[in-house]
Amino acid sequence: MEFLLEISLVGLAVGGVYGLIGLGYVIVYRATRIVNFAHGNIMMFGAYCYFTGAAVLDLPWWAALPLAVTATALLGTAVERLLLRPLEGRSQTVAVMATFGLAAVLHGLVQLLWSARDVFMPPIFAQQPIVLGAMYIPANTGYGALLALAAVGVFLVLFRVTNLGLAMRATASDQVAASSLGINVPAMFNVTWACAAATAALAGVVVGSITTLNPNMGRIGLSVLAVVILGGLDSLAGAILAGLIVGWLEAVTGFYLGASYKDVVPFLVLLTILMVRPHGLLGAPRVERL
């Protein structure tokens, strides 16, 4: 029983990180109806920015982290302004394909700038495992999850409470109406991409701390995309809920059935749920063709 609890906590911690990654997909999708296939690689870019600050420039974590988040947010605004805005008026599929291209470019760019080797990220968190009674939670996973959940919380509050968040929600709800009422819709898209990239950078730092850093790290983005679809592509709460479910399932099946089941069982469950609820756990029913 203790074991199950410990495994569950580790799984939920990983799930919290999935939630943070998923958040980035959802806010972009809600605002622009674009599924951003470059999200995983934007996350990786953020992780490498942190690595550069902390390991190459030897900055303390409290300087390297904001630097990485800012740099990645700037990448997000550049992507919206230079890649997607010129495609406005074209079909959504074109924009989605552009994000595929962006993913490939980022993958190559990171190899050019930082090499394709695995590197260790300087530890951002205290390295003693977290001890709760008889349970041990690995430090990077535990603190990483706390950071991820804090980031999700802060973002949700900003989204709910601030006027900018209100304008972003209005834009996501109806672009024509928002525009008619004086909201600068392209500027809102820009802010949305910046926010999504900023959360991706944080997630990248957390994932990079748990594993190591290499240019293939972005692949986790694709697994999380599946998780987000489980939650409902347009539901923030759904992304977090689904992240926690899949993280927990991975940990529990990995422990009781063996590591090779860890990748299979959660996605079988996901498929099954999607057959019953095609729009995800909390998503709004809506047809999307890609």
Next chain:
Amino acid sequence: MLEVKAIEAVYGQGAPVLRGLSLRVPTGRIVALLGANGAGKTTTLRAIAGLLPFERGRLTAGTIALDGRRVDGVAPHRLARRRLVAVPEGRRLFTDLTVDDNLRAAAWALKGRRARPPGGIDAVYQLFPLLAARRNHRAGYLSGGEQQMLAIGRALLTEPSVMLLDEPSLGLAPRLREEVFTGIARINRDRGVSILLVEQNAVLALDIARYGYVIEQGRVVLEGRVADLKANPDVRDAYLGSATGR
């Protein structure tokens, strides 16, 4: 004064929907735009409000001027800053936001441009008391009439000098229809807002308008003072039916 001169508009690669349409909305007046389904009423409104690009449409000829300055090709959010606002077809509320948040979003969008609109959100609740009781409900759960009131109230918060309304009576019960139209007349009377009213329901529209245009196949076929239009046999047959019968 809103002045539309000889505009032509198309969607995608299709045939022109507007073919040299001209009209004027003098300052402080209510002008009705009448016509059958497919005559181009909604397209006219979209063209003026800068909303054609959202429907893959565009202007191919003509000019639109607001108080003497060209506004064709200007993005909708900039038009709102120039005090021209549209309540587009289908109301287009932020359905998953509350009534209050719908109004706050509109009030925020233009903040910093000038002082707050007189009375702000409370003035909208005074104009449409039904909304006040629903302020914390999601807009998507309102009745049709309440939705129309919210759409108009939201537009009012941008403090417009010209308001374009597309079919405000559509799908409303008679009592609510009357309340909405009373509200529109008050907005015009109390705040001096010029209004271009696109309506299928000619009886209602001619009740509050001063001047009217009738369009067919993308151009104006008849225009005149409301009294003259009401007396015109063609208009009576086609748009007023027996409702105005002697």
